[in-house]
Amino acid sequence: MSTSPSPARPQPTTAQVRRWRRYLADERAEGAVYRHLAARREGEEREILLGLADAERRHEQHWRDLLGEHAGRTGKGALRTRVLGWLARTFGGVFVLALAQNAEQRSGYATNEDATTAMAADERVHGEVVRALATRGRARMSGSFRAAVFGANDGLVSNLALVLGIGATGVSAGTVLFTGISGLLAGALSMGAGEYVSVRSQRELLESSHPDPDAHRVIPDLDLETNELALVYRARGMSVGEAEEHAAGVIARVTAGHGMPEQERRDYEEVGSGWNAAVSSFLFFASGAFIPILPYIVGMAGTPAVLLAAGLVGVALLGTGAVVGVLSGAPPLRRALRQLAIGFGAAAVTYLLGLLFGSSVV
Template sequence: MPTAPSGTGAPPPSPADVRRWRRYLAEERAEAALYTRLAAKRQGEEREILFALAEAEGRHAAHWVGLLGDDVGRPLRPSVRSRLLIRLAGRFGSVFVLALAQRAEARSAYADDEHATAAMAADERIHEEVVRSLAERGRARMSGTFRAAVFGMNDGLVSNLALVLGIGASGVDNATIMLTGIAGLLAGALSMGAGEFVSVRSQRELLEASNPSPTAHTALPDLDVNANELALVYRARGMPESEARAKAEERIATYSGDRSSDRSDARDHEEIGSAWGAALSSFCFFASGAIIPVLPYLFGLTGLAAVVVAAGLVGIALMLTGATVGILSGAAPLSRALRQLAIGWGAAAATYVLGLLFGTTVG
């Protein structure tokens, strides 16, 4: 029979309370292990933040141990989700794991549980924001290449499925469908790769053109302190006049001949990503997506069977990519997966109907 925590004088908890507290304890210990494993994959400030999160989860676990008292029993296994996150954190430690951890923190039930302290409920809300910020750093680092990869995969899936089904519905033979699909794969992958390269390179060049001139600082020693034309530079960058004048005076007074104080004015291009990385990712992912609707025809399927298998394989891939984007963006993965599926199948259905109509007209 459940017993009251020693020294509290409170009535003994109900069996339902004990079960719930033990689940909370298992999850808190799992979250502490998760953040500890993620910290082991990080360096510097991120490592310290993750260890601090693990320490906070340890305090929460101690709260439930205190309430349970003699009823703490053998440790329960955490949920399947928590065990999977710990395993992924140990192997990868990626932004994907942080995004999943962010969603887990958002589902905390402490705000509605009278046995959880207000501080614990507040901690969980803040933990969600901390993990969101850590995940955002990772998203920023991978944004250019990841964007190209996702767009490339989805474009390959949808465009080549639509092309293959549209051509197939017109009544041509399998050899023509396969040739069309492979041609669409190569043409699309090359086009996507070239487009991403030009897009990212152009974006970087535009931002580089907005960076301070590398030689402008050499004029500082000769500027008239009273007139101080440097204030105009800061005003042109959007500062109010008084703030611009104060910054300019400080800049001249502390000028030492190097450009270290100008670094804060330079724009960071890292989150744009590499042009070659974006191009290669786009090419490879478009090709990997575009080959899927061709597979049934490569294995000898024909007619309606080939159409159903191609649409089914592409549907699975669309849902996986949609769910992945949803997880990484902190949104519900199922809704994103279904949205991707509806868009892809909608486009393919439209071209399939057009192919049927074209085949009927020609016949």
């Protein structure tokens, strides 16, 4: 019994070959990003990233199959993907994961007639996988990142507003400089002291809710029929059945001499050191507040100094806004422009007030 030969696949056009080669190169570059990230990790995260790299390899094969004899020499991929690969190879970390998340969200396979529906679904799922991995890193750095962004931006905006407001009154450049230095020191000290008090207060509040470390010593003497330990767990949010079952397990464990379960001794959040928070806030604020006074430090005065100070602060605000956007998975340009508008808006108000009071004095 003979079978008819399968129809030959039509030859791709030059435009198709060029496009498919570009997709193939991008998939290779994206797979390399995940392999570089995996090389800097261990355990479960490493396995997950290698799984993503394997998926990208399957996508590579799809484009190779379409290209057939036209595959030729694979290119290097899009510039942004190659840059991402260099960042992954050199630094790794949550910043690169956030960039990879944005890259997966930009995938155009859903509307690409040459890609399969499975590939489009893969890319959507990859975005969620990378989002989950990035979320772990965001959670680990949330406290320090908040202090860094808040402190630096507060220093940038508040000291720019102070320098522009005082400078607009017509005082000498030396007066503006010393005012800016005073604002830097006063703001940085205030930020440091406030952060210290905030962290210490939070720790004290949490520690007051921490179970008494010696309370477990009386557990062997409890009346097992009444089992009042269950009331403790009901007060912590367990249902009656869950509380009684958990309490019975704890009593059995302690009575047998195994001590309290680990989670019973560690049930509050670690919020860090008050001194570390104070020093970090002081330095971040000071680094931001230093930028607006740079023109006056080098001897500039008048409108050139104002324009340069505003320009330097604008660049810094755009940078911090873009970083926040990348790490939050949002469009970096939008976050950068928002940061710039808020900072310049506050500075413009004080500058106009300075002009008003300066003219009224004259």
